[in-house]
Amino acid sequence: VCFQVTRGEPTTSSRAKIKFVTDTVFLNEYQNSPILEQCSVVIVDEAQERTIDTDIVLGLMKECLRKRKDLKLIVMFATLDTRLFYDYFASNFTCEILEVDGTTYPIEDIYLNVDDENYVQAAVTKAIEIHQNEEVGDILVFLTDQDEIDLALDALNKKLKNDSSFISLPLHEELSEEETAQLFEKLPDKRKIIFSTDIAESSITIDGIKYVIDSGMIKEKLWDGQRKIQVLNIGQITKNSVQRRRGTAGIISSGKVRKIIFKC
Numbered sequence: 404v405c406f407q408v409t410r411g412e413p414t415t416s417s418r419a420k421i422k423f424v425t426d427t428v429f430l431n432e433y434q435n436s437p438i439l440e441q442c443s444v445v446i447v448d449e450a451q452e453r454t455i456d457t458d459i460v461l462g463l464m465k466e467c468l469r470k471r472k473d474l475k476l477i478v479m480f481a482t483l484d485t486r487l488f489y490d491y492f493a494s495n496f497t498c499e500i501l502e503v504d505g506t507t508y509p510i511e512d513i514y515l516n517v518d519d520e521n522y523v524q525a526a527v528t529k530a531i532e533i534h535q536n537e538e539v540g541d542i543l544v545f546l547t548d549q550d551e552i553d554l555a556l557d558a559l560n561k562k563l564k565n566d567s568s569f570i571s572l573p574l575h576e577e578l579s580e581e582e583t584a585q586l587f588e589k590l591p592d593k594r595k596i597i598f599s600t601d602i603a604e605s606s607i608t609i610d611g612i613k614y615v616i617d618s619g620m621i622k623e624k625l626w627d628g629q630r631k632i633q634v635l636n637i638g639q640i641t642k643n644s645v646q647r648r649r650g651t652a653g654i655i656s657s658g659k660v661r662k663i664i665f666k667c
Contacts, residue, residue: 426456433463437470444475449605450488451480451643455624455633461491468496481605481647508653515663522618522663523551527558529661530596533614534569540613540658541595543603545648547622547637549575552598559596568592574599574607601640604647608654615652615660617645 405416406423424432433439447460464476478488485500492498517525526544533542546552552573559571570593572586586597586609595611601621603609619639627634640648645662652658 426454426460429460430456430463433460433467437467439467439471439474442474444477446477446479448479449481450478451605451647453641453643455626461488465492465495468492481650507650508655509657510649510653511657511659512649513659513661515661517663517665522620522665523555524558525663526598526616526618527555527562529616530559531562533616533659533661534563534566534594534596537614537659539594540656541597541609541611542614542616543609543612543651544596544598544616545603545618545620546598546600547618547620548600549573549577552600555598559598569594569596571596571598573597574603576600576602601644603651604644608651610655612651612654613656613658615648615658617648617660617662619645619663619665 404421404423405419407428408425439445445464447457447464450457450461461478468474468476476492478492480488485502489498489500515525515529523546526546530542530544544555546555552575556571556573563569570590572595573582574586574597586595586607595609597603597609597612601623617640620637621640621644622635622637624633625636626632649660652660
């Protein structure tokens with residue numbers, strides 16, 4: 404087994420039979436080998452994220468499958484319109500749908516009405532309220548990027564500077580291995596308060612989350628048709644993202660989700 408990510412050196416050997424890569428690395432490999440002769444099966448995981456690169460991968464795979472009758476494609480997702488993807492591929496190929504049911508626990512939805520420019524502060528305030536008033540359980544807060552996470556951590560730590568019963572942690576793509584490992588440490592005497600980007604929707608699962616605060620916002624790459632470039636835009640999340648974030652509160656026990664709703 405080997406892997407390769409965009410910024411790292413490949414960890415591979417001639418004996419490797421399974422290779423984990425990012426969608427960007429896969430697209431680079433596809434440019435060098437449009438029929439993917441080195442592969443017998445391609446698995447696209449977390450397809451529900453519907454990034455530009457993931458959609459391009461699926462489109463290229465459809466072209467590749469026309470040329471390689473022996474190649475197999477498996478598309479995996481947690482919350483997505485199954486029929487949409489089935490129809491996209493079934494018009495040209497034989498497809499099957501396999502559904503795997505998972506255990507979920509009851510989740511209570513609570514809506515918070517705030518001004519849109521104040522959603523970071525509103526999330527911090529609600530995290531403190533939960534920590535001081537709710538029963539044991541870790542808190543996961545969804546924000547848009549590392550800058551917002553740093554601001555939220557600073558505000559939280561200042562307001563709870565005399566409280567030793569919690570640990571505040573960031574979760575985003577720039578963390579080191581050591582920083583990421585902290586998220587999974589068992590801390591029976593402390594509550595974890597985690598501020599995360601959308602990476603916690605599906606890419607990482609953290610045991611112990613009982614409370615989720617969803618800002619309803621995301622920073623994502625969009626295509627600017629006028630300027631012909633990709634741009635970073637902060638906007639509201641999709642219905643699929645709402646459900647994925649909600650689901651992080653009901654993995655190991657019942658949970659509560661605070662959803663921030665903007666005032667009109």
